[in-house]
Amino acid sequence: MSVRNSEVETNGWTTFDVPNQFEDLQKQLATGSYYVQNVLDLADINTRLQNISRIREPKELLEMFPFFYSIAIHFDKVAITGRSQAVEILLRLTASEMSEAQRRIHIGLSADDRRFHLNIVKMLSCLLAEYIIRFDNDQTNKSSDFDMPAPKKGKKVKEAETGGKSSLTSDALRDKCLKGLCDILRSHIKPLWDSSIIDEQFVKSVTKPCYHLLRRQDIAKNPIVKENLPLILTIMINKFEHA
Template sequence: MVFDLQQQHSTLCYYVQNVFDVAEINTRLQNHSRIEKPEELLEMFPLFYSIVIHFDKVSITGRDQAVEMLLQLISLEMIDVQRQIHRDLSIDDRRFHLNIIKMLSCLIAEYIIRFDNDQTNKSLDVDMPPSKKRKKAKASKTNEKSSLTSDSLRDKCLKGLCDIIRSHIKPLWDPSIIDEQFVKCVTKPCYHLIRRTDIAKNPIVKENLPLILTIMINKFEHAR
């Protein structure tokens, strides 16, 4: 998957025709309803992609909300695909799940890199007005607010990517095909993090990063 999705490179690439501005991103985040099915990603993808484009301008609370939505979609898709993968899936069903998994993987991988590159690590951002649900919720404690950083969100995304890769998804691909674009998409944030000399001290990265690379080597023939 090519991640410059504002240009229609080919019919095999998902094409985002309209990129939302920051005001529209905030509005859509505030008004989003409960996610119930993984296929909702098809409608929500432009929102997640727009956040990538305007990443530095979207508040930390907005980015946190987007991450939680992505993790919900990952959980729903992994449950759904694990339930169906042992059946005799039609070509269309297999392609559908494969597309959802690729889209989720590319988004979460890109978020990992963006969060890691973010140097602000603000604990609280007031740029995004609270949603109706947030207005009713009690104010968070100071120590809870301070935990909302780019590093913590990066780690959540890394765990989400690992949840995808460690699931039984390989049968969705034709056995004779090595999906180099998918492999590159998944391993890119791993090598990005490896370059950091201090990253080995992070227990979440230490646990998930080697596991992702090991699975990509053993099941997806990475670096062979």
């Protein structure tokens, strides 16, 4: 058994199957399929947030997925600073995984390598897609408009305008997740699927936040959404032959 294979199988699962509903990940839907055995409570989430910066390697997501999943489940109760920390780590892992996965695809993948990287790609995509929707639905930390990116200003000016408080908004974090999801799909990941046939549940997962945002009448105001949302749908149609 390879090292990569054992990292997964020692946890009693071999495949991350994207569910119909995000909450369905709390139950095992098939033999060997990943599921979240324990959803962390808010106290555990806050404790782990103190050490989240230690997460460096994409393979750590195999163990840390329940932490990011639990943040989504308790989304409204987790401070926006904590959610921001989680997003930054996910985006860091995304960049690292896309680089490594494409390198491995270029030199050739074993069956274990393919499954290993596919599981991580699916985990990252599933989390980012769900975070997009939950950030967009968050009414507590909304910006006044559909988050038009503000011009860059000096630190003192920003602090004066916000009264020294954080200028984090759920819209800004939603946009970061959307761009991260787009970065995944723009990468050369199709060979990770057996026979390059993309499973329907993955397609539904990554397009769900797009259709969610399309219902917004003010979507055209946001350049980040305006650029990345159509690109995701175009990639799913042209590259993955799905819509």
